[in-house]
Amino acid sequence: MQVFNRRLLTWGIAGALVVVSGTALAQGAVAPEYRWLTFSVFAAIIGLTMYVTFLAAKRVKTASDFYTAGGGVSGLQNGWAIAGDYLSAASFLGIAGLISQYGYDGFMYSVGWLVAYITVLLLIAEPCRNIGKYTLPDILAYRNNPRAMRIVGAISVITVSTFYLTAQMVGGGVLVKTLIGIDYEYSVIAVGTLMLAYVLFGGMVATTWVQIIKAVLLVAASLILVMLVWTPYGFSLPAFLQDVVGDPKVQARVASLLGDPAKNMTAAELGQRFLEPGLYFKNPIDQISLGMALVFGTAGLPHILMRFFTVPTAQQARKSVVWAMAIIGGFYVLTLFLGFGAAKHVGPQAIAAVDAGGNMAGPLLAQFLGGGPESMLGNFMLAFVSAVAFATIVAVVAGLVLAAASAIAHDLYVGVYHGGDVVPPQQQVRAARIATVVVGAMAITIGIAAKGQNVAHLVALAFAVAASANFPCVLLTLYWKRCNTGGIVLGMIVGTVVAVGLTLVSPNVTYPKAVREASQKVLDGEVAKRSAIEAALASGDATAMAKAATDAKALDKAVQKARDDMAKVEGRTTSLMGLEKPLFTLKNPGIISIPLGFLAVLLGSLLFRDKRSEEMWPEVYARQNTGILVSKASAH
Amino acid sequence: MANGSNIDWDKVIADPRFQALHRRKQSFLTGLMVFSVVFYFLLPIGAAYFQDLYKTKVWGVVNFGLLFALLQFVVAWGIAIYYSRVANRDFDSAAREIAADYEKKGG
Numbered sequence: 001m002q003v004f005n006r007r008l009l010t011w012g013i014a015g016a017l018v019v020v021s022g023t024a025l026a027q028g029a030v031a032p033e034y035r036w037l038t039f040s041v042f043a044a045i046i047g048l049t050m051y052v053t054f055l056a057a058k059r060v061k062t063a064s065d066f067y068t069a070g071g072g073v074s075g076l077q078n079g080w081a082i083a084g085d086y087l088s089a090a091s092f093l094g095i096a097g098l099i100s101q102y103g104y105d106g107f108m109y110s111v112g113w114l115v116a117y118i119t120v121l122l123l124i125a126e127p128c129r130n131i132g133k134y135t136l137p138d139i140l141a142y143r144n145n146p147r148a149m150r151i152v153g154a155i156s157v158i159t160v161s162t163f164y165l166t167a168q169m170v171g172g173g174v175l176v177k178t179l180i181g182i183d184y185e186y187s188v189i190a191v192g193t194l195m196l197a198y199v200l201f202g203g204m205v206a207t208t209w210v211q212i213i214k215a216v217l218l219v220a221a222s223l224i225l226v227m228l229v230w231t232p233y234g235f236s237l238p239a240f241l242q243d244v245v246g247d248p249k250v251q252a253r254v255a256s257l258l259g260d261p262a263k264n265m266t267a268a269e270l271g272q273r274f275l276e277p278g279l280y281f282k283n284p285i286d287q288i289s290l291g292m293a294l295v296f297g298t299a300g301l302p303h304i305l306m307r308f309f310t311v312p313t314a315q316q317a318r319k320s321v322v323w324a325m326a327i328i329g330g331f332y333v334l335t336l337f338l339g340f341g342a343a344k345h346v347g348p349q350a351i352a353a354v355d356a357g358g359n360m361a362g363p364l365l366a367q368f369l370g371g372g373p374e375s376m377l378g379n380f381m382l383a384f385v386s387a388v389a390f391a392t393i394v395a396v397v398a399g400l401v402l403a404a405a406s407a408i409a410h411d412l413y414v415g416v417y418h419g420g421d422v423v424p425p426q427q428q429v430r431a432a433r434i435a436t437v438v439v440g441a442m443a444i445t446i447g448i449a450a451k452g453q454n455v456a457h458l459v460a461l462a463f464a465v466a467a468s469a470n471f472p473c474v475l476l477t478l479y480w481k482r483c484n485t486g487g488i489v490l491g492m493i494v495g496t497v498v499a500v501g502l503t504l505v506s507p508n509v510t511y512p513k514a515v516r517e518a519s520q521k522v523l524d525g526e527v528a529k530r531s532a533i534e535a536a537l538a539s540g541d542a543t544a545m546a547k548a549a550t551d552a553k554a555l556d557k558a559v560q561k562a563r564d565d566m567a568k569v570e571g572r573t574t575s576l577m578g579l580e581k582p583l584f585t586l587k588n589p590g591i592i593s594i595p596l597g598f599l600a601v602l603l604g605s606l607l608f609r610d611k612r613s614e615e616m617w618p619e620v621y622a623r624q625n626t627g628i629l630v631s632k633a634s635a636h
Numbered sequence: 637m638a639n640g641s642n643i644d645w646d647k648v649i650a651d652p653r654f655q656a657l658h659r660r661k662q663s664f665l666t667g668l669m670v671f672s673v674v675f676y677f678l679l680p681i682g683a684a685y686f687q688d689l690y691k692t693k694v695w696g697v698v699n700f701g702l703l704f705a706l707l708q709f710v711v712a713w714g715i716a717i718y719y720s721r722v723a724n725r726d727f728d729s730a731a732r733e734i735a736a737d738y739e740k741k742g743g
Contacts, residue, residue: 104701108683111708115676118715122665122672238696245697276691277683277701284684291680295673315728322716329709618645625658626731628643628738 034379041387052209056202063428066203067134068309075316079323084211085399097358099339105280110332116298121321124299126314127478127624137411143616144485150411152492157302157407163462169447170455172393179386192444195397207398214395222334228369229341245271249347286586293590297463300470303403405435457508468597469495486608487601495597502589507582512569519562657730
C-alpha cells in the first residue's frame with residue numbers, strides 16, 4: 001500500500017506539472033517571456049504542498065485520520081486552516097477588485113464575511129466539537145433518527161458544497177487562464193488534479209497543511225503589498241486616501257458610474273464620492289438579505305463545520321475561531337489598501353480591461369509595485385501573487401471536496417447503507433477515497449461544462465442554503481428541547497427548496513426578453529453615439545479627442561457585447577423557469593428563506609413526535625454544554 | 637449513538653451546578669449575539685438611509701462611513717476576545733468540574 005501510494009503520488013505531481021506547463025498557451029496577464037517565472041513559483045508552491053502531502057499520507061490510516069486528522073490539530077493551526085479554507089479567490093481577488101471598482105461599497109461588503117464568525121464562535125463551534133464526530137449530519141443524527149438525518153443531511157451537504165465548488169472551479173479556471181494564459185479546460189483540470197492529489201493521499205492532514213500554507217502565503221503577500229503601498233504616506237490613512245480620491249483615473253471612474261448626475265460635480269467631489277456608499281449596492285433590502293446569508297450561513301457551511309472536528313476540545317475550537325477571526329479580519333483590512341491602492345496606481349479602467357469583474361486588481365497592483373510590466377521584479381511579484389491565488393483555489397476546493405466526500409462515504413455509505421454496523425477502518429478509508437475521486441471527477445466535469453456561465457451568484461446561493469437549511473437545523477437541534485426528526489427533515493427541505501426556488505425566479509437567471517431589449521437599446525443608440533464621437537474627434541481639442549478615442553473603444557466593446565448577448569438568447573422568449581421577468585425581485589433569497597427555514601423546523605417539531613429526539617435531549621444538552629466524554633473520546 | 641457510558645444524563649442536567657452554568661452561559665451568549673447582529677446590520681442600514689451622516693468627513697478625507705466600517709472590525713474582534721476571556725475564566729472551570737465528576741461516577 002505504501003509503495004502503491006508513493007507511486008501514485010509521484011504520478012499525480014508529474015501529471016499536474018505537465019498539465020500546468022505543457023498546454024496551449026494563449027495571452028495572459030503575465031508576458032510570455034516571463035512565464036517561466038510564474039511556473040517556477042507555481043512549481044515551488046506545488047512542490048512544498050506535495051511534500052507535506054507525502055508526509056501526511058503516511059499518517060492517514062483510519063477514517064478519523066482521513067476526515068478529521070485524528071482530532072490532533074491545535075487551535076492555532078486550525079485558526080490558520082479555517083482562514084485558508086474560507087478566504088477563497090472570491091474574497092482574495094474579488095473584494096480587492098470590488099474596492100478598486102466601486103470604492104466604499106466593496107469594503108463594506110467585506111465586513112459581513114468577518115462578522116459571520118461571531119455566530120460560529122458564540123453558537124456553533126464548541127457545541128459541535130462536543131457532540132460531533134466527522135460531519136454535519138453526525139450532529140443531527142446524535143439526537144434524531146440517524147437514518148433520516150444522514151440522508152437529508154448528506155443531501156444538503158452535497159447541495160451546498162456543489163454550488164460552492166462549481167463557483168470555485170469556474171472562477172479558478174478563468175483566473176488561471178487570465179493570469180498565465182493556459183486554456184480554460186486545462187486550468188480546471190490542473191486545479192482538480194492537484195486538489196485530488198492532496199485529498200486522496202493526505203486526507204484532512206494534508207488538506208489542513210495545504211490550507212495553512214496557503215493562508216500564510218496569502219497574508220505574507222498581502223502584507224508586503226500593503227507595506228509598499230502605504231509606506232510613502234508615512235502610514236497615514238487620510239494622506240493615502242487623499243491621494244486616491246485626487247487621482248484623475250478614480251474621478252473618471254466615478255463619473256462613468258454616476259452618469260448624468262456627475263455633470264454638475266467637481267473633480268474633488270467625484271473623487272470623494274469613491275469613499276461614500278451607493279456606487280455598487282443599489283437595493284438596501286437586497287444587501288441586508290445578503291448580509292443575513294453571510295452572517296448565518298457561514299455557521300452552516302459543511303466544510304467550515306468539519307474543521308471543528310479536527311481539534312481535540314471545545315477550548316481549542318474556541319481558540320481556533322478567535323485566531324481565524326484575527327487572520328480573516330486582518331486580511332480584509334489589508335484588502336482595503338490593496339483595493340484603493342490598485343485603483344490609484346493601476347486605475348479602475350485598466351483593471352476592468354483585463355477582467356471585467358475587477359479580479360485582477362491585486363495581481364496588477366503587485367506587478368506595478370515591483371516596477372511594472374517591463375521589469376523583472378514586477379513580473380516576479382505578479383507571478384508570486386498569481387501562484388498564491390492558484391494555491392488559494394486549490395486549498396478551498398480541497399476542503400469542499402473533502403466535505404462532500406465525507407457525506408457520501410461516512411453518512412450515506414457507512415451510516416445508511418451499512419446502517420451503522422461496524423465497518424472495518426480500512427474499508428472506511430477506501431470508501432472515503434473512492435468518494436473523493438468521484439466528487440473530484442464531478443467537480444472537474446462541472447467546471448468544464450459550466451464554461452462561460454456566470455456562476456458568481458452560486459457562492460451567495462451556497463451561503464443562502466447553508467443559512468436557511470443547515471443553520472436552523474444545527475442550531476435548534478443543539479439548543480431547543482422540542483426539536484426532533486420531523487422538524488429537521490422539514491427544515492432541510494423547506495430551507496433548501498425556498499432558497500434555490502427563489503433564486504431560480506430571481507434576477508440572477510437570464511431573461512431573454514430583457515436581454516434583447518437592453519441589447520437593442522445599445523444597438524439603437526450606436527449611430528447617435530458614433531456621430532458624437534466623430535464630432536469630438538474632428539473638434540481639434542486635445543482632451544476631447546482623447547476622451548472620444550476611449551469612448552469609441554468602449555462603444556465598440558458595448559456593441560460587440562450586445563450582439564453576443566442577442567445571439568445567446570436567440571429564439572428564446574422565457575427564462576429557465578418559463579418566465580418573462582423575475583417573480584422575485586431580490587438577488588439574495590436569505591431575508592425570506594432563513595425565517596422560513598426556522599419556521600419549518602419549529603412547525604415540523606411540533607407536528608411530529610419522535611421518542612428518540614426527546615430521550616436524547618438531556619444527553620445532548622449536557623454534553624454540548626460541558627464536553628463530558630470528549631476527553632475520553634479523543635483519548636482512544 | 638451509543639457511547640458505552642452509563643452516565644445518568646437526567647441527573648447531570650438537574651444538577652444545580654449545571655443549571656447555574658447553563659443560565660449564565662445562555663444570558664451571556666444571547667446578549668452578545670443580539671448585540672453583534674444589531675450592530676452589524678446598522679452598517680448597511682446606515683449606508684442606505686443615513687447617507688449624509690456617512691458622507692461627513694471626520695479625519696481628512698476619511699468620512700464617518702469609512703470609520704464606522706473599520707469600527708465593525710474592532711468590535712467583532714472585541715466581542716471575540718471578550719467572549720473567550722469570560723469562557724476561559726468562568727465557563728470552562730465550571731464545565732470541567734461537572735464533567736470530571738460525572739465521568740468518574742458513570743464512565
